[in-house]
Amino acid sequence: MNVLVVGGAGYIGSHMVRQLHAAGHRVTVLDNLSTGFPEAVTAGNLVVGDMADQELVKSVLTENSIDAVMHFAACALVGESVASPAKYYRNNVLATIELLDAMRAVEVKRIVFSSSCATYGIPDVVPISEATPQNPVNPYGFTKLVIERALEDYAKAYGFGFAALRYFNAAGASPLGGIGEDHDPESHLIPLVLQVALGQRKHISIFGTDWPTPDSTCVRDYIHVDDLSSAHLAAVERIELGKGLKVNLGTGNGFSVKQIIETCREVTGHEIPAIESDRRPGDPPELVADASLAKEVLGWEPKYLTPKPIIETAWKWHQSNPTGYAKTDTGPPASTKYLVEAYLSKKQTAVPKQSEITR
Numbered sequence: 001m002n003v004l005v006v007g008g009a010g011y012i013g014s015h016m017v018r019q020l021h022a023a024g025h026r027v028t029v030l031d032n033l034s035t036g037f038p039e040a041v042t043a044g045n046l047v048v049g050d051m052a053d054q055e056l057v058k059s060v061l062t063e064n065s066i067d068a069v070m071h072f073a074a075c076a077l078v079g080e081s082v083a084s085p086a087k088y089y090r091n092n093v094l095a096t097i098e099l100l101d102a103m104r105a106v107e108v109k110r111i112v113f114s115s116s117c118a119t120y121g122i123p124d125v126v127p128i129s130e131a132t133p134q135n136p137v138n139p140y141g142f143t144k145l146v147i148e149r150a151l152e153d154y155a156k157a158y159g160f161g162f163a164a165l166r167y168f169n170a171a172g173a174s175p176l177g178g179i180g181e182d183h184d185p186e187s188h189l190i191p192l193v194l195q196v197a198l199g200q201r202k203h204i205s206i207f208g209t210d211w212p213t214p215d216s217t218c219v220r221d222y223i224h225v226d227d228l229s230s231a232h233l234a235a236v237e238r239i240e241l242g243k244g245l246k247v248n249l250g251t252g253n254g255f256s257v258k259q260i261i262e263t264c265r266e267v268t269g270h271e272i273p274a275i276e277s278d279r280r281p282g283d284p285p286e287l288v289a290d291a292s293l294a295k296e297v298l299g300w301e302p303k304y305l306t307p308k309p310i311i312e313t314a315w316k317w318h319q320s321n322p323t324g325y326a327k328t329d330t331g332p333p334a335s336t337k338y339l340v341e342a343y344l345s346k347k348q349t350a351v352p353k354q355s356e357i358t359r
């Protein structure tokens with residue numbers, strides 16, 4: 001298959017690219033490098049540009065004879081979405097609709113969409129199945145739900161086929177090395193704890209120790225990025241035009257903040273001081289997937305079922321890349337520079353030629 005990975009220079013997208021390539025698919029990446037890194041793209045061609053640029057997207061889709069799109073390009077921080085909803089509705093909703101319409105214009109109608117357990121809000125019952133009502137409690141969750149609904153409508157009206165994969169907590173890094181999690185600022189639990197182990201932070205703050213959970217800290221379902229990627233592979237092969245799959249991606253196992261910190265101590269051999277702090281606004285106490293539908297409809301099973309092996313892969317990445325990807329002043333490789341500048345200055349008048357970084 002020829003697959004376009006939108007957001008393929010980001011954390012989850014870059015793992016997807018590696019796996020698609022290994023499975024024998026031909027990969028093209030479209031990424032505006034707003035949060036992604038060119039070094040993270042370890043296979044295929046990288047086109048630097050924005051998914052909201054319909055002319056560019058149409059040209060990428062047709063020039064590469066794309067069969068299916070995997071869409072990872074999104075802003076994904078709950079707190080930021082509350083403070084800056086416009087950014088979220090613009091990037092996650094408006095730009096995605098532009099992407100879908102570019103696909104529609106050139107008759108590429110298969111898409112795998114990164115949705116989220118944030119679409120469920122604060123569920124009454126855990127584990128969360130796909131039948132759990134979707135009542136998001138923050139703009140991030142709403143933007144994901146809006147696109148799920150748009151995909152249903154595009155399937156009915158325009159014959160799109162889609163898979164909306166509702167991720168629980170993505171974690172870990174490729175055991176092959178070279179790619180991993182690098183956010184600025186970092187807000188996720190596991191990388192923050194590992195930064196304490198590396199001596200880059202003094203302590204980890206535990207957000208809330210008065211939750212109605214077994215050890216009074218929040219419980220999450222941590223799923224390895226390679227397991228997320230293998231579910232996408234299974235999903236893209238099962239997409240049927242005119243239909244949609246909506247599936248949770250988690251392990252079905254919940255672990256508390258304290259358990260994660262303790263496991264990080266075990267994996268790293270470092271003390272990792274932790275301090276108790278206030279609850280973080282908007283955090284649900286417990287988010288754990290009922291992951292049975294994914295097994296049934298995708299024939300998919302996660303390989304990493306507990307945090308320890310997940311954290312081991314993350315630790316390997318953080319130890320080898322303590323400051324993340326090399327952040328040089330020279331910017332992206334010379335071959336992509338024209339596109340970046342054209343995009344940033346918005347002076348693009350014609351569809352630019354794709355930059356090609358072939359690896």
Ligand code: UDP
Pocket residue numbers: 078169187188189190192204205206207208218219220257280283
């Ligand atoms: N968390 C924490 N301290 C931190 C960062 C996160 O206690 O410095 C908690 C957070 O409240 C949540 C869990 O760790 O219960 C996972 O948070 P993360 O931001 O990694 O993912 P989220 O569940 O928000 O998507």
